Amino acid sequence: MRKQAISFQTFLRVQEQWPKGWFSLAELLKSDDALQADISNLPTMSELAMIRKITVELLNPLRVRWGGPLTVTSGFREPELNHRIGGSPTSDHLYQIGGAADLVPVDATEAGLVDFLEFVVEMAVAGAADGKNERIDPPSIPPHSGGREETPPPPPASGGEIEFDQLIIEPGWVHIGWRPNGNRFQVKRMMLVGGKNIYEEYRP
Numbered sequence: 216m217r218k219q220a221i222s223f224q225t226f227l228r229v230q231e232q233w234p235k236g237w238f239s240l241a242e243l244l245k246s247d248d249a250l251q252a253d254i255s256n257l258p259t260m261s262e263l264a265m266i267r268k269i270t271v272e273l274l275n276p277l278r279v280r281w282g283g284p285l286t287v288t289s290g291f292r293e294p295e296l297n298h299r300i301g302g303s304p305t306s307d308h309l310y311q312i313g314g315a316a317d318l319v320p321v322d323a324t325e326a327g328l329v330d331f332l333e334f335v336v337e338m339a340v341a342g343a344a345d346g347k348n349e350r351i352d353p354p355s356i357p358p359h360s361g362g363r364e365e366t367p368p369p370p371p372a373s374g375g376e377i378e379f380d381q382l383i384i385e386p387g388w389v390h391i392g393w394r395p396n397g398n399r400f401q402v403k404r405m406m407l408v409g410g411k412n413i414y415e416e417y418r419p
């Protein structure tokens with residue numbers, strides 16, 4: 216375990232006091248690759264603060280507006296894990312200057328991923344144009360199968376503009392990155408070409 220990382224006891228304590236909403240700390244830390252490699256994937260205090268920020272500012276409000284379950288397939292990655300799975304050394308999954316989560320909607324087909332991506336783009340652009348996003352009441356939806364969703368979450372604390380830094384449609388999931396300052400609203404598509412990840416601008 217990294218020296219600066221929080222202990223498992225601290226994780227449990229923080230998890231209990233985690234902001235109410237849809238996304239738990241555990242699901243943002245969970246990684247099958249980490250388990251396999253025997254990496255604890257626990258954050259430092261500053262990374263933890265960023266995970267909390269992104270949960271409150273991006274993920275929970277996004278989930279409310281989208282109105283359907285979203286599964287996190289990769290959230291936080293400690294540096295060794297990120298390196299091991301071939302993540303960029305400047306990846307927002309490291310939670311340094313921002314943070315990122317890979318999300319999968321219920322409809323995980325290509326069309327379903329495109330729907331979700333376009334929803335986020337429209338919402339963020341509308342928010343940027345108005346200076347403020349409209350509050351939308353979540354439609355009634357079946358509970359997420361992943362547990363922890365017995366009680367409906369409260370609406371986002373603030374008026375809650377949703378911004379994003381990078382939104383990338385990848386094979387099987389949508390990557391969304393967010394920064395506390397200076398979001399770039401980049402929309403890209405990732406493709407595997409000759410064994411290499413190629414990112415090109417995506418135009419809906």
Ligand SMILES: [Zn+2]
Nearest residue numbers: 315316317390
């Ligand atoms: Zn990602």
